Amino acid sequence: MSTSYKPEIVEQAAQDHWADARSFEVSEDPDKEKFYCLTMFPYPSGKLHMGHVRVFTISDVIARYQRMQGKHVLQPMGWDAFGMPAENAAIQRGVPPARWTYDNIDDMRGQFRRLGYAYDWTREVTTCRPEYYRWEQWLFTRMFKKGLVYRKNSVVNWDPVDQTVLANEQVIDGRGWRSDALVQRREIPQWFMKITAYADELLDELDRMPGWPESVKTMQRNWIGRSEGVELSFDVAGEDEPLSVYTTRPDTLMGVTYMAVAAEHPLATKTAAHNPEIAAFIEECKKTDAAEATLETMEKKGMPLGISAIHPLTGDDVPLWVANFVLMSYGTGAVMAVPGHDERDWEFAKKHGVPIKQVIAPADGTEIDIDEAVFVDKGVLVNSGEYDGLDYEGAFNAIADHFEKTGRGRRAVNYRLRDWGVSRQRYWGAPIPIIYCDDCDAVPVPEDQLPVVLPENVEFTGVGSPLRNMPDFYEVQCPACGKDARRETDTFDTFVESSWYFARYACPDNATEMLDERAKYWTPVDQYTGGVEHAILHLLYSRFFQRVMRDEGLTDVSEPFTNLLTQGMVLKDGAKMSKAKGNTVDPQELIEKYGADTVRLFMMFAAPPEQALEWSDEGVQGSFRFLKRFWNAVAEHAAGGPAPPLDAAALDDAQKALRRKTHRTIAKISDDIGRRNSFNTAVAAAMELLNAVNKLDSDSDTGRAVKREALEAVVLMLSPMVPHICHALWAELGHETPLIDQAWPDIDESALELEMIELVVQVNGKLRARISVPADADKSAIEQLAIADENVQRFTDGKELRKIIVVPGRLVNIVV
RNA sequence: GCCGGGAUGGCGGAACUGGUAGACGCGCCGGAUUCAAAAUCCGGUUUCCGAGAGGAAGUGGGGGUUCGAUUCCCCCUCCCGGCACCA
Numbered sequence: 001m002s003t004s005y006k007p008e009i010v011e012q013a014a015q016d017h018w019a020d021a022r023s024f025e026v027s028e029d030p031d032k033e034k035f036y037c038l039t040m041f042p043y044p045s046g047k048l049h050m051g052h053v054r055v056f057t058i059s060d061v062i063a064r065y066q067r068m069q070g071k072h073v074l075q076p077m078g079w080d081a082f083g084m085p086a087e088n089a090a091i092q093r094g095v096p097p098a099r100w101t102y103d104n105i106d107d108m109r110g111q112f113r114r115l116g117y118a119y120d121w122t123r124e125v126t127t128c129r130p131e132y133y134r135w136e137q138w139l140f141t142r143m144f145k146k147g148l149v150y151r152k153n154s155v156v157n158w159d160p161v162d163q164t165v166l167a168n169e170q171v172i173d174g175r176g177w178r179s180d181a182l183v184q185r186r187e188i189p190q191w192f193m194k195i196t197a198y199a200d201e202l203l204d205e206l207d208r209m210p211g212w213p214e215s216v217k218t219m220q221r222n223w224i225g226r227s228e229g230v231e232l233s234f235d236v237a238g239e240d241e242p243l244s245v246y247t248t249r250p251d252t253l254m255g256v257t258y259m260a261v262a263a264e265h266p267l268a269t270k271t272a273a274h275n276p277e278i279a280a281f282i283e284e285c286k287k288t289d290a291a292e293a294t295l296e297t298m299e300k301k302g303m304p305l306g307i308s309a310i311h312p313l314t315g316d317d318v319p320l321w322v323a324n325f326v327l328m329s330y331g332t333g334a335v336m337a338v339p340g341h342d343e344r345d346w347e348f349a350k351k352h353g354v355p356i357k358q359v360i361a362p363a364d365g366t367e368i369d370i371d372e373a374v375f376v377d378k379g380v381l382v383n384s385g386e387y388d389g390l391d392y393e394g395a396f397n398a399i400a401d402h403f404e405k406t407g408r409g410r411r412a413v414n415y416r417l418r419d420w421g422v423s424r425q426r427y428w429g430a431p432i433p434i435i436y437c438d439d440c441d442a443v444p445v446p447e448d449q450l451p452v453v454l455p456e457n458v459e460f461t462g463v464g465s466p467l468r469n470m471p472d473f474y475e476v477q478c479p480a481c482g483k484d485a486r487r488e489t490d491t492f493d494t495f496v497e498s499s500w501y502f503a504r505y506a507c508p509d510n511a512t513e514m515l516d517e518r519a520k521y522w523t524p525v526d527q528y529t530g531g532v533e534h535a536i537l538h539l540l541y542s543r544f545f546q547r548v549m550r551d552e553g554l555t556d557v558s559e560p561f562t563n564l565l566t567q568g569m570v571l572k573d574g575a576k577m578s579k580a581k582g583n584t585v586d587p588q589e590l591i592e593k594y595g596a597d598t599v600r601l602f603m604m605f606a607a608p609p610e611q612a613l614e615w616s617d618e619g620v621q622g623s624f625r626f627l628k629r630f631w632n633a634v635a636e637h638a639a640g641g642p643a644p645p646l647d648a649a650a651l652d653d654a655q656k657a658l659r660r661k662t663h664r665t666i667a668k669i670s671d672d673i674g675r676r677n678s679f680n681t682a683v684a685a686a687m688e689l690l691n692a693v694n695k696l697d698s699d700s701d702t703g704r705a706v707k708r709e710a711l712e713a714v715v716l717m718l719s720p721m722v723p724h725i726c727h728a729l730w731a732e733l734g735h736e737t738p739l740i741d742q743a744w745p746d747i748d749e750s751a752l753e754l755e756m757i758e759l760v761v762q763v764n765g766k767l768r769a770r771i772s773v774p775a776d777a778d779k780s781a782i783e784q785l786a787i788a789d790e791n792v793q794r795f796t797d798g799k800e801l802r803k804i805i806v807v808p809g810r811l812v813n814i815v816v
Numbered sequence: 817g818c819c820g821g822g823a824u825g826g827c828g829g830a831a832c833u834g835g836u837a838g839a840c841g842c843g844c845c846g847g848a849u850u851c852a853a854a855a856u857c858c859g860g861u862u863u864c865c866g867a868g869a870g871g872a873a874g875u876g877g878g879g880g881u882u883c884g885a886u887u888c889c890c891c892c893u894c895c896c897g898g899c900a901c902c903a
Contacts, residue, residue: 043903083903167901215820222819292899296817424901532897606828614828618842681830684840760836765884767836805883807835815883
């Protein structure tokens, strides 16, 4: 092979080989150790972007590495095919969402193939197909029967002009993206899944998941937000119903100076009926979107309702306010306010002239002025009557006991986590399998009538869901009583599809069961890779669904993903690539210009996987240049014919040094890929080894043998990253069996041994010299050598040696 | 606002368990090759002082622990991700 590196030819040949040999199609072989390697499946937007190339390459490297370790590797691919972009495309271009989606899938599948990923395409899953979503409909009906789903009111963004529910991202500065109308928050009935029933299990299991990043586990813990507190009730003057609130700080109860209820709260509605100012304020409160970030950052507003609650301990009047930051659908729709000891309450009280009362004093006896600064730490109770002097725990228990004894409250565990609202007022999603009957209420669609198929040939206008205008779809008979009834026209949140697809890859063709024996073989996923942006929602919903499937008897597995790798974004000029910013780079062009291997190599080399990756055109050229050097080095060596067997005893010092480097590099790269997911340093180490081969000026038989060993190691170890070029070079080195069936190289421990090692000598922590010592030198010999060094003496001369620290194999620090 | 993460040469990054700061690559500078250029190859490249040997400073900012801190602790700034209907 005297030819130069031609990626398009090399890559085609490698891909043809894999296709002909069906290299990546796997069956369930109980005698082999399985390894399930998965990436979060993509939304078929139509074109591959750099972010895709990054995740898929990371996962492919892991899959190919594990295969070389002798594992039986499954790496499937599929499509998260329901979602808003298809509806938007339909509005803009008049194409039905289904056709747009299927066309995109075909385009993207072709692009994936060109990148040489080791996928088993026979298991492809597409979530918008009835064969797929029927099983989540089925599971939903099972959950219905177990009481794991229910209907309640919840908040949506309502666009009063387009008469549509908007997604949070379609609300821009409080206005509808298309209509520009002020968005209103509105409550409508929706279906919920009881994820809170699994809150404790989802929380506790995090402690037993060593394969997940700490940061993701922390985020999930905080999201679940388990707290222990007290639920207690305040009587309201002139009302029969008491006002119930939950607090984690019952110790501050004596500091309550006001209470706040949501705009939708019955007490607010009642007052508004005869108070136009309150009515106007309530209307004002509704003119905001439903996002929590908006709620937390907007100006806190409120108005006194002119009615009072009765403090349950003192009997004092506590004024009731209506406030824009309290939401009816979370908790009880009412909060007690302790301005002295809560940041938000303090600011609100300052602004509205509500009294601030200190009931907690710092434990160390420091005097504080509660009018100047809020005090939120736990401390000692003051101004609290009989509870004065108690600490947090004492007061918590005393007050909780009091309420439990009087029957006016109880200790309660609360979660920040809310049940999962799965209803979407959209067309392009899986229909929720429910039928509404005047007599029987909501009835789940019977199993033999599933799937409820989404009609695909529709005209899509963007105003409301087309399903609502399709009597053929919604006019049905009640499955319970046979009376005319109406089918649910809402569809599932697309997170439902992505909460179980990973299990379905094991048995995508099963028409009679959701999961089968094959799923028992492959699950859980051994390595899951995807964006950090999914750290909470997708991953938590999947953990929930896995447990629902387990409790349905479909699997024994509780945790779906054993190891998790969250990869960073691809940036250009410091910003996320996006069409709006005009800073996108098209992977297709680069692949055409340099080949898939160059793009893959750059992705792996430019940054560690968890970090954001800054795009660099020059860096891509550098990767291409390296591959050319790699190609030439191997080709040149191979041109010299076969090398003789390596005789380790016959090597000179330079050859020994290269051989040591080869085996040290094998150790490093094995650790970098196998344990650390540190692909950038693995590539760097391979580059170093290749540089060392090129530098060794030794064309003797032994020299060629050492070089061959090094080059074969580089070819094998780079093959997970750049599989095509390595496939060709492996053959070039004279091997008959293809690289894809090769094992990872072994380390020869004897090659690593060293006679002399270099130590650093510091004086007072500053580097002053380097000394060479025998590898087996003892501590005192090392100390003597260090002190004797000329430059060391310049800094120790005339000074008292106070201490000498010897770190074996690393350094000597002399303290004077 | 709350939760999580990040900041190291001109640039991307390395330093894994508290032990040589800047591996590897890009860029730049110099040289070889060439009629010339591209490509390729060789050498140099944190900053400052110094001819050199060598010295001083240096990992977003401020403080602390330690013989020794990019690494651990406290405070701050800026940037990124998530906040339940983008996926």
